[in-house]
Each structure stands twice: as C-alpha cells, then as structure tokens.
Amino acid sequence: MSDFDTLAAELVEAGRELYRRGWVPATSGNFSARLDDGTIAITASGRHKGRLTAGDILRIDAEGRSLDGRRPSAETGLHLGIYRRFPQVRAVLHPHSPAAVLASRLFKGELVLEDHELLKALDGIDTHAHRLVVPIFANDQDIPRLARKVDQWIERHRRLHAYIIAGHGFYAWGGSVAAALTAVEALEFMFDCEVRLYGVRS
Ligand SMILES: CSC[C@@H](O)[C@@H](O)C(=O)COP(=O)(O)O
Numbered sequence: 434m435s436d437f438d439t440l441a442a443e444l445v446e447a448g449r450e451l452y453r454r455g456w457v458p459a460t461s462g463n464f465s466a467r468l469d470d471g472t473i474a475i476t477a478s479g480r481h482k483g484r485l486t487a488g489d490i491l492r493i494d495a496e497g498r499s500l501d502g503r504r505p506s507a508e509t510g511l512h513l514g515i516y517r518r519f520p521q522v523r524a525v526l527h528p529h530s531p532a533a534v535l536a537s538r539l540f541k542g543e544l545v546l547e548d549h550e551l552l553k554a555l556d557g558i559d560t561h562a563h564r565l566v567v568p569i570f571a572n573d574q575d576i577p578r579l580a581r582k583v584d585q586w587i588e589r590h591r592r593l594h595a596y597i598i599a600g601h602g603f604y605a606w607g608g609s610v611a612a613a614l615t616a617v618e619a620l621e622f623m624f625d626c627e628v629r630l631y632g633v634r635s
C-alpha cells in the first residue's frame with residue numbers, strides 16, 4: 434500500500450471509532466493526515482464519517498487545493514493552519530463531541546485543564562501538574578476568519594494542543610493518526626469531567 438492508502442485506511446477506521454463513541458454524529462467532523470511529501474489526505478466534504486470508505490479520502494496540497502478535483506472538507510483551512518504551525522503534527526481530527534459542546538456552553542474564552550493524569554496522553558506533556566489552556570473560539574461559518582483567530586492565538590501563546598469551537602466541537606492532533614485519536618479520547622474525557630464537576634458545584 435502507498436503512504437496515501439495506508440493513511441486513508443487509518444482515517445476511515447478513525448471515523449468508525451469516533452462515530453461509535455458518538456463524537457461525529459450526522460456527517461459532522463473531518464479528519465486529515467500529512468504525508469512525507471507534504472501533501473495531505475483529508476475527508477471529502479459532507480460524507481458520513483462513521484461510514485467512510487477509502488474513496489471518501491482525497492489528496493490536497495499544502496495550500497488546500499484538491500489534487501483530484503473532488504471537494505475536501507469545508508473546514509480544510511483549520512487543518513492547514515495546524516500543519517503550518519507545527520511541523521511535527523501528522524494528523525488532525527475534528528469531532529463534534531457532546532462534552533466539548535457542553536463545555537463551550539459553560540466556560541467562556543478558555544477551559545483550563547490541570548491536575549488530570551490524562552494530560553500525559555497528549556504529545557509533549559509528561560505530568561499531571563501541567564496547566565493546559567484550551568481556548569474556546571466563537572463559532573464562525575467563515576473558516577478563513579476562524580483560522581486567522583486560531584493562528585493569532587498560537588502566535589501569542591507559542592503552543593497549542595487543542596481548541597474548542599463554541600457550540601460546534603473541537604480540534605486535536607498528534608504525530609500520527611493513532612496519537613491524534615489518543616488526544617481526542619483524553620481531551621473528551623477531561624472535558625466531560627470538567628462539565629460534570631461544574632454541575633456538582635452549582
Ligand atoms: C453536519 S454539519 C457539520 C459541518 O458544518 C462541519 O462543521 C463539519 O464538521 C463537517 O464538514 P465537512 O465539510 O463534511 O468536513
């Protein structure tokens with residue numbers, strides 16, 4: 434199998450797993466992986482992400498141009514923004530998960546995750562004592578404008594592990610599709626804990 438075929442198969446499988454967990458309902462979500470040559474395998478727009486086939490993954494260049502004429506995810510610009518900033522990132526996943534959406538209803542501007550052992554599931558974090566700031570951006574149908582906001586946040590803070598889009602979902606990534614899946618699972622767990630804690634306290 435070529436690199437592309439291998440990564441396409443991993444993205445298809447990721448979609449099944451995320452759908453099984455209830456995190457990409459009703460055609461929501463999008464996934465991508467970067468190849469060695471800098472091109473990107475990404476989900477086609479509008480597909481049901483729990484029922485993808487290899488034919489639903491297409492190839493784009495680093496500027497987001499489709500290399501086979503098909504239409505990539507409407508949110509391609511958000512994937513490209515992460516690849517541009519972080520050379521070590523090889524996969525970006527975007528679930529529409531309940532805890533991320535609920536967290537964005539309860540917390541404004543950012544969600545701080547600290548004293549969670551699962552922080553260590555994220556690339557580059559090796560202690561529960563890490564203080565992870567997950568920014569929460571307002572939802573926006575103008576993806577280039579939203580991508581600019583994310584980029585400005587990275588410019589200001591110099592690092593970013595994930596971000597939430599209010600009322601929408603979140604973006605997470607990693608050095609492989611497997612690492613990005615682990616990040617999604619860990620983050621959703623921590624978002625869920627914070628949402629429940631908020632409920633207990635109020
Ligand atoms: C079901 S609407 C969800 C979309 O608007 C979008 O947010 C999304 O995640 C999927 O868009 P897509 O173009 O299929 O990648």
Ligand SMILES: [Zn+2]
Nearest residue numbers: 461462508602
């Ligand atoms: Zn989305």
